[in-house]
Amino acid sequence: MPKESEINLVYNYIDQNLNRFVSRIQEFVRQPSISAENRGVQEAAKLLASYFKKIGCQNVEIVPTRRHPVVYAELDSNAETTLLVYMMYDTQPVDDEKLWVSPPFEANIVPLDLPSGKVSALIGRGSINTKGPLITFINAVEAIVSTLGKLPVNLKFIAEGEEELGSPHLPDFVNEYKNKLKGAKATIFPSFLEDTWGKVKLSLGNKGIVYFELEASGKNWGKGPIEFDIHSSNKAWIDSPTWRLIDALSTMAKDNGRTITIDGFYDDVVEPSEEDEKLLKELAKSFEPEKIKETLKVKEFIFDENDKYNLLKKFLFSTTLNIDGIWSGYIGPGSKTVLPHKATCKVDVRLVPNQNDPNKIISLIRRHLDNRGYNDIEIRQLNGYKWSKTSVNHPVVQAVISSIHSFNKDVEIWPLTAGSAPMYLFNDVLEAPAVHLGLGHGARAHSPNEYIVIKGNKYVSGIDIAHKFFVKFLFNFGK
Template structure:
């Protein structure tokens, strides 16, 4: 049962804790099923998709067979050219391979003379492959029998070449049947998403004024579970990612190399100093950030976000999530709405890895001269990356850790789109048409540089569509293309038809 709380300015949960306790002032809950299903019919295009489905599947296979591992610069230029060539073949009047300080991007424009314009974001790069795949070659584009049905198993199958090429298949089917599109399209593709998108700004910079005139931006993505359920996130947290390093020097500790461990009686330890510096930033249990001011900039839930939170809480299943993640409980025994609010509105401070000295088998008694940790912090809307970095540096200095080096590796702000944006309403209407009414969250607790759309371009941004896949960044990555009996997630034909519907639904949507 949901209880109504009074929403007030954030107050510390306890006298010693800087964490605000956000409260919810309404029992009202957002219900995606209340949005009318999209009712348009495009039977000629649907029939074209059904007739050409084998050729459409071959297009997905062609994309995943082209290697494009950004971390290794393996096949990147060839994949960028493949994307550009495919846009030209579809009939995009303007296509450019955009050079950046890193891997190239691709820009495409299809001018349909329509009233509405959609920006489509794509990433053409993939992760390196692991050794323990069930198939011999993760770039062979094999169709594999799976418990869920027939799947395309390959690196990039679901992340994100498969759904992106499925979207272009849908575009092609419309063009083949009607000779034009219901909306104008821009495609902006990058080859460095798996590297943190350091140069995506350079891809869109030459076209900023044109892109800002669009009505929204969309990222084709498989977000269905095998049971057909959908979780639609309307944004992401921001992030900073950095290294902290303690190294021996004037403050103490060995400066050039490790020394014998027996010297600890007289020599400072960089490893212990790093541990103490990190420990100073949180409470003893690691769950409350003690960097002064870190929570202050986080804004409270808006009225709309409170309704979205209540909608999520009504369908929350903490036990199932905990089982999926292999954990026995949430922090402080939180459940339901409290856990949702904490997950969405709390900044985090997390150690990704920490290393120093000897970590091999057996014994080696040394006092290491250097210790390093990789740390990330997820930033809810309101907490900006520059401010987060500044506060962490100021805290370390104030605590006497001026010698601890802080190396910035990445950072970008949060992104969020309102649920009443026409593009969001159109997307939910399409999901509802396919009996996949989504759980809608104000944002994802993870991070991606989607601020480039919501902030740089000022556009509503939707990422997600019908379709199921799994194994991103892992062995045996797959995208479901022909579901087995009883599996409710969409297959390739239904995925493509839903993309057709989305383009028409946006073209018909009412303005703000």
């Protein structure tokens, strides 16, 4: 364990190299890596591999999968303990570029008014989710290695390029590399955990997800237009696949999608465990629904926001059936009159304890549709994985918490986050429980003007602290 003075040497290195470290973040954000569109993913993988080499990693590999590669790297420090570092280097698409105040791949640093005050922020697709935290962690490792020669723990990096697709081939990779990965004590996922008021939110798990498309088509149905959209006057004697999809969807949920009415859908959902209930109650004390509304620019929740315990419980422990997109027929300007030959929607289901099997969800929906005569409606599954949870008492979580405290920050512990990540591979398959960690702030993941804070304010940490936190954690955990 290094003396305080040794950590201060590392911190000094960070301060002296901060401009270069930020430039490295910009460089990586400027390299598009949109997995859904196969845009720049290979180039991003190569760039990332070059960073791993620069900081002294061994066995840097770009491991092909059936779609986008995993970048794998080891940093052996001859230490007792090994940590897996899970990262994602892909991002969501950009389909509303005109709404961005700075182009999504320029990574410009601009002034930004947060509710908590002025900051400067790097604007770019993937900046918070998660290229900013990823590069910050790599920079922090560089700072330790350059200053002290080696880390207090061994690291094995697993950076995937398909997280935004639902990590379809990460299971293959984990299976293939199982022998190299096993024996690690825990898995960390570098993030920036501060919200817009600098409040630190530590999540101990993730919901699972199943993502699929539903399609009603004349071709499958045998009714309606089969090959192409036809003149809409034919609606009087030819059926409509579009109405069919709407009818089918309307059997799957009610109350504007609040209640899922798919037969057996809720059967596996359980109440929060005793530990989770305790964490939820504690969390409810400090939880500020107003700030969520501010960030998302929404006016109200489905549930009473004064009953914070229930609001949080619903958020974190409810399964959902969301329509991510729907399209059919003519969607341009003006009044084109067609009877469409097909209608398609994209749907995601978030999985909570104990919805353990994504395939079961698909089967339930198939059966639900079949039982109502909708056997022609096609289900195309795009991905699916289960939920995961790490105990608050695990040493990795305790090290994260004590590191946060050492920066004079309180931490709000979330038993689960509503977002999905394939952490079950670590928690369940590799038995190296996973935890998000990090100081710093960013927001608008998946939305226009995604950002991370570079220069903070009274509440929100700047990018310097974000770097130093990872250093502190590695030493705390390595103790």
